[in-house]
Amino acid sequence: MVPSEIRALFAMVARPEVVSLAGGAPYVSALPLDAVGSMVGDLVAGKGAEVLQYGSAQGDETLRELICEVMALEGVQGSADDVVVTVGAQQALDLITKIFIDPGDVVLAEAPSYVGALGTFASYQADVVHVPLDDAGLIPSALRDTLDRLRREGRRVKFLYTVPTFQNPAGVTLTAARRTQVLEICAEYDVLVIEDNPYGLLGYEGEPMRALRADDPDRVIYLGSFSKTIASGLRVGWVLAPHAVRAKLVLAAESAILCPSNFSQLAVREYLLTQPWREQIKAFREMYRERRDAMLDALDQLMPDGCTWTRPGGGFFVWATLPEGLDAKAMAPRAIADRVAYVPGTGFYADGGGRRNMRLSFCFPEPHRIREGVRRLAAVVEKEIRL
Ligand code: PMP
Numbered sequence: 001m002v003p004s005e006i007r008a009l010f011a012m013v014a015r016p017e018v019v020s021l022a023g024g025a026p027y028v029s030a031l032p033l034d035a036v037g038s039m040v041g042d043l044v045a046g047k048g049a050e051v052l053q054y055g056s057a058q059g060d061e062t063l064r065e066l067i068c069e070v071m072a073l074e075g076v077q078g079s080a081d082d083v084v085v086t087v088g089a090q091q092a093l094d095l096i097t098k099i100f101i102d103p104g105d106v107v108l109a110e111a112p113s114y115v116g117a118l119g120t121f122a123s124y125q126a127d128v129v130h131v132p133l134d135d136a137g138l139i140p141s142a143l144r145d146t147l148d149r150l151r152r153e154g155r156r157v158k159f160l161y162t163v164p165t166f167q168n169p170a171g172v173t174l175t176a177a178r179r180t181q182v183l184e185i186c187a188e189y190d191v192l193v194i195e196d197n198p199y200g201l202l203g204y205e206g207e208p209m210r211a212l213r214a215d216d217p218d219r220v221i222y223l224g225s226f227s228k229t230i231a232s233g234l235r236v237g238w239v240l241a242p243h244a245v246r247a248k249l250v251l252a253a254e255s256a257i258l259c260p261s262n263f264s265q266l267a268v269r270e271y272l273l274t275q276p277w278r279e280q281i282k283a284f285r286e287m288y289r290e291r292r293d294a295m296l297d298a299l300d301q302l303m304p305d306g307c308t309w310t311r312p313g314g315g316f317f318v319w320a321t322l323p324e325g326l327d328a329k330a331m332a333p334r335a336i337a338d339r340v341a342y343v344p345g346t347g348f349y350a351d352g353g354g355r356r357n358m359r360l361s362f363c364f365p366e367p368h369r370i371r372e373g374v375r376r377l378a379a380v381v382e383k384e385i386r387l
Pocket residue numbers: 024087088089090091114116163168196198224225226227232235236237
């Protein structure tokens with residue numbers, strides 16, 4: 001295990017004069033805090049004996065039923081019996097990796113991939129093999145080529161890990177046509193798919209994208225989270241898995257944590273039952289859309305020629321590429337000295353890739369701070385080009 005580049009950076013960007021485009025923290029202050037506070041107070045006063053007690057390893061049954069309603073917004077038809085509540089989607093990643101991975105087993109992951117998943121895979125000594133993505137998400141022909149190569153080498157792939165919608169860190173979304181192709185290829189090569197989908201309901205236009213899980217329930221293990229749609233501090237996520245996998249997940253969860261927090265689960269359950277959560281998600285979307293627009297407008301206006309970036313339709317992140325010859329990792333301390341922070345791309349690769357890349361988050365800073373951050377960043381890049 002090695003420290004994540006993001007955490008090392010957080011220590012440096014805590015200074016208020018630094019505009020941080022580094023962290024991926026959701027803007028929880030947008031929640032109606034008074035309403036949530038009195039809801040939690042009533043919950044403890046009325047149901048304290050349940051709220052403050054241990055619960056089941058699989059998680060609260062009513063909450064699992066409500067989770068199925070949430071997933072139905074993305075076309076997923078799951079049974080509450082096949083849902084396991086976890087301590088954020090992060091624990092779901094850990095449990096799945098624990099179940100499936102022996103040291104040296106191959107995990108396929110997009111290049112770039114969510115840094116927290118790469119950390120988990122490394123902690124179980126998986127061998128991560130990257131498959132490139134572009135503006136339309138994971139590239140199906142590259143997936144097929146990689147599977148062919150691994151098959152020729154006699155190596156067994158345990159699963160494909162993908163964040164198909166509003167990807168972290170790239171901000172791109174797998175198109176509908178590619179979803180079909182990816183599922184077909186995974187069926188042909190008999191590869192399990194881990195669909196990690198914390199941002200699926202945070203699209204800025206139109207209806208939510210249909211989840212991969214909706215089209216191949218036996219092959220896809222779906223990971224969800226309330227971190228971005230309610231509150232990350234509650235640490236409530238979930239897995240929807242084929243039945244046999246679900247049984248193993250419950251065993252693994254039992255030995256890891258006995259059970260997820262009843263307090264947090266019942267707070268989420270109560271929130272979903274009593275608060276206008278669909279409207280709140282709409283409000284989050286509007287807010288994040290405004291921030292995305294602030295970032296893209298500023299990038300369009302200010303970034304020097306030769307820089308490129310993705311244009312996310314939802315989620316929290318823009319993925320930028322610097323001109324040939326520049327190094328985003330080497331530039332990071334100079335950017336922090338000039339009071340702007342980002343996450344260098346290398347943290348999102350298991351193989352040393354991403355040197356010219358950076359992840360720019362627009363979820364947390366206010367729009368005027370985002371514009372100021374991009375202005376400073378553009379000036380830093382100008383200087384690097386002239387170096
Ligand atoms: N997967 C992805 C792609 C993420 O971006 C995150 C949070 N940054 C997680 C999983 C973990 O989320 P949580 O544990 O808060 O549910």
